[in-house]
Each structure stands twice: as structure tokens, then as C-alpha cells.
Amino acid sequence: MVIKVENLVKRYGELIALDHFNMELREGEILGLLGPNGSGKTTAINCILSLLKYDKGEIQVFDKKMSPVAYDIKQDIGIVMQNVAVFNELTVYENIDYFCSLYVPDKKKRQEMVEEAIAFAGLGEFRKFYPHKLSGGLLRRLNIACGIAHKPKLVILDEPTVAVDPQSRNNILEGIVKLNKQGATILYTSHYMEEVDQICTRIAIMDRGKVISSGTNEELKSMIGLGEKITVDVPGISREAVEGIRALPNISKVELSGNTLVVKSKKGRNNLGAVLHYLEDHNIAFGKLYSELPTLNDVFLEITGKELRDNV
Ligand SMILES: Nc1ncnc2c1ncn2[C@@H]1O[C@H](COP(=O)(O)OP(=O)(O)OP(=O)(O)O)[C@@H](O)[C@H]1O
Numbered sequence: 195m196v197i198k199v200e201n202l203v204k205r206y207g208e209l210i211a212l213d214h215f216n217m218e219l220r221e222g223e224i225l226g227l228l229g230p231n232g233s234g235k236t237t238a239i240n241c242i243l244s245l246l247k248y249d250k251g252e253i254q255v256f257d258k259k260m261s262p263v264a265y266d267i268k269q270d271i272g273i274v275m276q277n278v279a280v281f282n283e284l285t286v287y288e289n290i291d292y293f294c295s296l297y298v299p300d301k302k303k304r305q306e307m308v309e310e311a312i313a314f315a316g317l318g319e320f321r322k323f324y325p326h327k328l329s330g331g332l333l334r335r336l337n338i339a340c341g342i343a344h345k346p347k348l349v350i351l352d353e354p355t356v357a358v359d360p361q362s363r364n365n366i367l368e369g370i371v372k373l374n375k376q377g378a379t380i381l382y383t384s385h386y387m388e389e390v391d392q393i394c395t396r397i398a399i400m401d402r403g404k405v406i407s408s409g410t411n412e413e414l415k416s417m418i419g420l421g422e423k424i425t426v427d428v429p430g431i432s433r434e435a436v437e438g439i440r441a442l443p444n445i446s447k448v449e450l451s452g453n454t455l456v457v458k459s460k461k462g463r464n465n466l467g468a469v470l471h472y473l474e475d476h477n478i479a480f481g482k483l484y485s486e487l488p489t490l491n492d493v494f495l496e497i498t499g500k501e502l503r504d505n506v
Pocket residue numbers: 206209211229230231232233234235236237238353385
């Protein structure tokens with residue numbers, strides 16, 4: 195076990211930011227902590243790192259009790275916080291070298307590590323740039339390079355892709371997977387379900403200060419009853435026809451909004467075929483028709499009754 199958190203409670207005055215938060219991160223995983231803004235992700239990370247005092251709970255990292263002075267544990271952790279924290283007076287190379295020097299005193303060894311981090315973050319052509327000359331996405335990449343240059347066993351990234359351009363976002367996501375393949379265990383927080391879906395080996399969904407469900411992508415999606423969501427453009431469809439589709443076997447919900455009909459089906463085969471046949475058999479003209487499998491948003495919606503997207 196790399197991180198084990200049990201019954202963590204953190205209050206800010208009257209506000210309960212973490213309400214018996216439990217989490218386990220196993221060696222070799224990329225664990226995605228997915229939750230809307232304000233659900234407590236950053237607070238959880240700050241508590242895990244002993245940067246924040248908490249009211250109750252147990253936190254172990256690498257099977258040892260975490261504390262503000264547990265430098266042996268901290269040595270093996272790389273942190274990439276939400277806010278970019280680099281020195282404006284230092285170049286890209288100097289910044290990475292500085293952060294790496296906190297862990298690796300040997301200059302020659304460090305030189306290699308800094309070069310690797312620069313290559314990893316795709317910052318080669320910017321090595322002599324000062325931070326204020328970098329775009330937002332490149333700054334984030336520098337922030338990550340500073341956090342991982344010393345090759346920590348555990349890398350914690352708090353929403354590293356917020357407000358970055360698509361190219362940097364891809365670079366960051368691919369980089370995280372690469373780090374993991376090289377042996378690092380990753381804790382990754384995000385409110386972007388697509389990212390978590392894409393890169394995480396396991397996902398813990400958070401809401402209001404606690405983990406409400408966790409598992410692999412497939413486990414979470416198979417926990418809910420939704421089989422697929424079929425969307426079809428049906429200009430001028432009659433009320434009878436909508437009712438007819440609603441009465442088809444295996445259909446759980448039908449909603450007509452303007453010309454668009456959304457049909458939610460339970461798990462089962464050929465739901466799309468059944469809807470299609472109904473439209474054809476009843477001579478109902480239709481346009482675009484497509485089917486989607488459940489997303490993590492559907493999981494969140496089923497458990498909490500609200501959209502993950504609404505909170506973003
Ligand atoms: N220093 C603080 N003082 C008072 N309340 C705080 C403080 N920091 C966070 N909070 C509150 O605690 C709750 C959890 O915040 P936190 O930042 O941990 O959530 P989050 O999931 O990381 O969201 P975000 O992605 O917006 O940072 C929120 O309601 C937030 O307003």
C-alpha cells in the first residue's frame with residue numbers, strides 16, 4: 195500500500211471539507227480522485243502530505259505514519275500542485291535543477307536527471323527561457339518537470355491540466371502514463387471525467403468530502419443500471435410514438451427535448467436495433483441517430499442525483 199487514509203475529517207470552521215474520507219492507493223496504480231469543484235480533493239492531498247492539520251483520521255504513506263517531519267517519506271514523493279510554483283528569477287533549466295537539488299546533491303547525477311525531466315516535459319527548446327516568457331501550458335509542464343525530476347516513487351498531481359491548451363494537456367496526460375510505466379505510483383485529481391477515464395487504472399469518485407464509490411472504470415460503469423444512451427433526431431414525432439418507444443422492452447427512460455429524443459436503456463442486447471426498428475416500422479422520419487455507453491458522469495448522476503458536469 196502506498197497511501198492509506200482512514201476516516202479523515204477536516205473542518206474549516208463550520209465547514210466540513212472532509213467527512214470520513216477513506217482512500218487506498220496501491221503500488222503501481224494511477225488512482226484518479228474525481229470530484230466536482232469544492233468536493234475536497236485539494237484538502238485531502240494537503241492532509242495526506244501533512245501540509246494541513248486535520249481533526250481526525252489516520253494517514254499512512256509507504257506503510258508509515260505521515261507527519262510534517264517525515265522527511266524520509268517526503269523524499270520519495272513528487273508533488274505537482276494546482277498553482278504553478280516556480281522561481282521567476284531562474285530559467286527553465288535552473289528551476290528544475292533547483293528542485294531536484296533538494297533531493298539529489300550529486301551535481302553530475304542531477305544533470306542527467308534534469309535533462310531527462312526537460313525531455314519528458316518537452317521543454318528542450320525552452321530550457322533557457324524564464325517562466326514569464328512561457329505560455330500557461332508550458333508553465334504547467336515546467337511545474338511538473340520540477341516535481342518529478344528526482345524520480346519519486348509516488349507522484350501526486352492536483353488538477354495539472356486546468357486551463358491548459360490541448361497540446362500541453364496531451365503532453366501532460368501521456369507523461370503521467372509514461373511515469374507510471376517507468377514505475378511511479380500516481381495519485382491524480384481532476385474534475386474532468388474524460389481524463390480520468392483515459393489514464394487511470396482505478397478511480398475514486400468524491401462528493402462533499404467523501405469517496406462515494408471506487409473501482410476500475412469498467413467496475414464503476416457496470417455498477418449502474420444504464421446500458422446505453424440512444425440519441426435520435428426526430429422532427430415532428432407524435433406523442434403516441436414517444437409512448438410506443440417508452441413501452442419497448444428494456445427501456446428505462448425516454449425524454450423528448452425539441453426534436454431530439456434521448457432513450458436510456460437498461461443493460462441488454464440490441465437496444466439500438468429495437469429503437470431503429472420501431473422508427474422504421476412506424477414510418478417515423480429521423481435524422482442523426484447514435485448510441486453511447488455510460489460515462490463516469492452517468493455513474494456520478496446515479497449515485498448523487500446531480501451531474502458532475504454541472505459542477506464544473
Ligand atoms: N482555507 C480554507 N478555508 C475555508 N474553506 C476552505 C479552505 N480551503 C478549502 N475550503 C473549502 O473546503 C471545501 C473543499 O475545498 P477543496 O479545495 O479541497 O476542494 P477541491 O475538490 O479541491 O476543489 P477545487 O478543484 O475547486 O480546488 C470547499 O467548500 C472549499 O470552499
